[in-house]
Amino acid sequence: MKKTHSSAGPSQRMLRVGELVRHALAAMFARGEIEDEALRGAVVTVPEVRMTPDLKIANAYVMPLGGQHAEEIVEALNRHKKYIRGAIAPQINLKYAPEVRFFVDDTFEEAGKIDALLRSDRVRRDLDEDDSEQD
Incomplete structure (x- = not known):
């Protein structure tokens, strides 16, 4: 089959x-x-x-x-x-x-946007909060 x-x-x-x-x-x-x-x-x-x-x-x-x-x-x-x-x-x-x-092909552009988002202060602050909660 x-x-x-x-x-x-x-x-x-x-x-x-x-x-x-x-x-x-x-x-x-x-x-x-x-x-x-x-x-x-x-x-x-x-x-x-x-x-x-x-x-x-x-x-x-x-x-x-x-x-x-x-x-x-x-x-x-x-x-x-x-x-x-x-x-x-x-x-x-x-x-x-x-x-x-x-x-x-816009994959490089999309990857750049995601990278910029991950480096933003807002996301960094959220990640830092997660790290402090794990301690």
């Missing part, structure tokens, strides 16, 4: 294919293959690619080095997504190349 993973998160295959797509995109960006004014001189990292369960859509989260012009870069990549799909298809060796959709 086959198990379904509807609420369990991504399957091993989804993770493996996402990593293949991520590496193919990173290599393509490093070579500077896409001709677009918004991408000229930009160093774009691909921290994560999330695949849909049917492997037909690859949601690629990207961030330019330094975080400058992230929205414009994502718009430029989405303008060229058909070319990108065709260029990475031979490298990922699937029956069908997934449609690639680009999004700004």
